[in-house]
Amino acid sequence: MRGVTPAAVPSDVDLVRRCARGDAAAIRVLYDRHGESLLRFLERMLRDRPRAEDVCQEAFLRVWRRAELFDPARGTFTAWLYRAAANLAFNRLALKSSTETELSSQLVLPPAETVNPSEEASRNERSRLLHDALGALSPQDRAILTLRHIEERPVAEIAGILDIPEGTVKSRVHYAMHRLRSVLEPAMGVDPGSPAAPEQDSR
């Protein structure tokens, strides 16, 4: 930390209220707190970095424009922000042309940390398989999986963000995990041995 007492750190709710009063410094602090994690979520969901950046910017603009509408009794600021971003992302995907290419859908692997070429090749292969398996999931399933197992958000919050029942969140997580495992396990030399995926659960 920076030697600041906890009481001196404004809460998200305080910052949103300051946004509603036109305090531009407050939106900067909110972006500083949540911007990068939201951007990572959107890039995983959309698989398109420029589009994720656009949606992230638009989500924060929406926070600025509608700050007075935020009601802390109905959920956290994070859930409100992610819900706005997810809705924008779904709208963008709905508008997306079928001929449009996904610029960042090509997996860019990080520099190798190991000197063992076969181990590196194996790891890269697993990453490619996982990347492709994620691409085969629906955007909503990618969003659910990211929120649950990367951002570790509670099921209830994910249900609120995506406006779906909690049971649907749970079943989609199981389904998406099963899909990924069925791709990864053979590549790791493990027999997946998993049962069939559950039925698609409509919203």
Place this chain on the structure above:
Amino acid sequence: MGGDATASGGDFSSNGGSAGGGACGLLAERLSDLLAGDLPFAMRRELESHASGCAACSAELSAAARTVAALRALPVAVRGDAVWSSLERALAREPARRPHAFALEAALLGVLGTALAAALALRNDRVVEWIERNVPDALRELLLIGSLRACLLPTLFALFGAIVAVVALPLLAARRPPLPALALAAHPEKAS
């Protein structure tokens, strides 16, 4: 977090191949919560204890953990500073904030206007004298006829109110505090 399960009396009967794969009942049901760190400590311990003695659950847990680890290890390159730059430009183009955001300034202007009006009222004779000296005849007669003369003070109040509402508030609303510089580097990434 969202884990609401209690730790007592867990049902570890065979799952029969439901969504949790080959794991026993309770672990299959709670696998996602367990991986997300969303369970109470006692239940987490109970599940892990069971898994340590159950080959099927142990394999299921390991496989799911490997999948989550691989998922988290996938590279995601973000450019938070670039987004902030464009967001900052977009914010600068936003229309002025709602006037009620400047309630304090409006109240101060109101107090100032009232004080000025009161000062004029105390020197009402001089105001009338000034009007008689400087205002053209036709307008002077209009201003100083009996009833209008009695209304001079309320008219001044109304005039200041109108000035505040029509001129001062929009000018204040157009004022925008500068956006401070971004310090993203101070916040480490949570994942990936």
